[in-house]
Amino acid sequence: MKAEKAELRKAALLPFREERRANFVANLRVRRAALALVVENFVIERQEVVADSESEREEEIMDSFCT
16 A cells, blocks of 8 residues: 555656756756856957967067067
8 A cells, every 4th residue: 555655646746857867957958058158258269369479569569570
């Protein structure tokens, strides 16, 4: 009797568990995509900083040759 009730309860909760699992997976995918965008933006910003510092250095070198 108790085993039957436990099985019925388990069967009744199964759709909710599946939905929660699906939501969890969807949230992970969204978070992974957001993190990828953050990392991509960081890489782009880092490349811009490196490019700016390289151009500044080139200007300094050219200025030192001109004086």
